[in-house]
Amino acid sequence: MTNSISIHPLLDRGVTRTAEAFAGGVLVCACIERPVKVRVEGPIAHNHVCGCTKCWKPEGAAFSMVAVAPHDKVTVLENGDKLTVVDQSALIQRHACTECGVHMYGPVEREHPFQGLDFIHPERFQENGWQEPGFAAFVSSIIEAGVDPEAMGGIRQRLIELGLAPYDCLSPALMDYIASWTAARTNRAQHS
Incomplete structure (x- = not known):
């Protein structure tokens, strides 16, 4: 077992499997005072660990944990005045807490x-009870964040x-979805 690099604090001792149907909940930033709270209604999808350099990661982790929810099911409940978009030019408009960075x-x-x-x-x-991660994406990207390329074999094994x-x-499955969407869009454009 390769434990020299933290994959993610919640995963380093093994993945906790989903115990029940998850119907949504409240995301809370790391601030002690006036934490940002965001409600997600309904289940989440495509939970995975991500090695890209854009996603927020817990301290010391090589990977973030990321899932998706429909935009119309996500609502800022408290302290939204503390949120700012990290990179306005990015595809994903990541809203982060200006105090804790989450x-x-x-x-x-x-x-x-x-x-x-x-x-x-x-x-x-x-x-508790949200969907466990099902795969790791953009694994090689952790090299861009400073991980030694020599460690990659052990990280992939872990x-x-x-x-x-x-x-x-x-x-x-997600790459097939993207390709299908792109093909359908191309077909529509050609037949317009």
Whole structure:
């Protein structure tokens, strides 16, 4: 077992499997005073660990944990005045707390296969029972964040031990969805 690099604090001792149907909950930032709270109604989807350099990661973790929820099911409940968009030019408009830095939600607003979805970090739910991560995305990107390339074999092995198939893009199902959306859009444009 490879434990020299923290995959994610909640996963380093093994993935906790979903115990029940999750009907949503409240995401809470890390602030002690006036925490930002965001309600997510209904289940989340496509939970995974992500190695990209854009996603918020807990201290010392090589990967973030990211899922999606429909944009119309995500509502800021408290202290939204503390939120700011991290990178206005990015596809995912990550809204982060200006005090603790936690990314609370990130809508995809422009035309894209993920338009209408918000990216969230499910470990910030105050409730338990949310969908466990099912794969690892953008694994090689952790090198860009400073991980030694020599460690990658062990990291991929650890992800496999955790039941998280490692990909250097998204999962095959999500890549197929993106390609299908793009093909349908191309067909519509050609027949217009």
